[in-house]
Amino acid sequence: MSRRCAVTGAAPSFGNAVSHSHRRTRRRWNPNLQRHRYRVAGERRFVTLTLTAKALRTVDRKGIDRVVAELRARGVRL
Incomplete structure (x- = not known):
């Protein structure tokens, strides 16, 4: 499962974690993804x-x- 929202297209963003001593290491911010079943x-x-x-x-x-129709218009297979 990719970490990407089906509707908004939100994906992880990347940046630096900065410690107290200002050492920088790479980190990522994941989107708040939820799996939801709709009828x-x-x-x-x-x-x-x-x-x-x-x-x-x-x-x-x-x-x-309406959301499913918009996804189909974009070519997303459901």
Whole structure:
């Protein structure tokens, strides 16, 4: 499973961890990914999506049917 949101496309970002003595080592910030299973009424089936917490709110606002249609228009296979 890639660490990428299906709706927003959020991926890990990279930077430096800076210690008290200012030594720098590389680190990464992972997105807050959640696996969520939605029932798509128009297709009479369930779809499991890997989403960030922000994308979960987007699906609540737009509705799962509209989000699935946008994903299909982008060429995402569900």
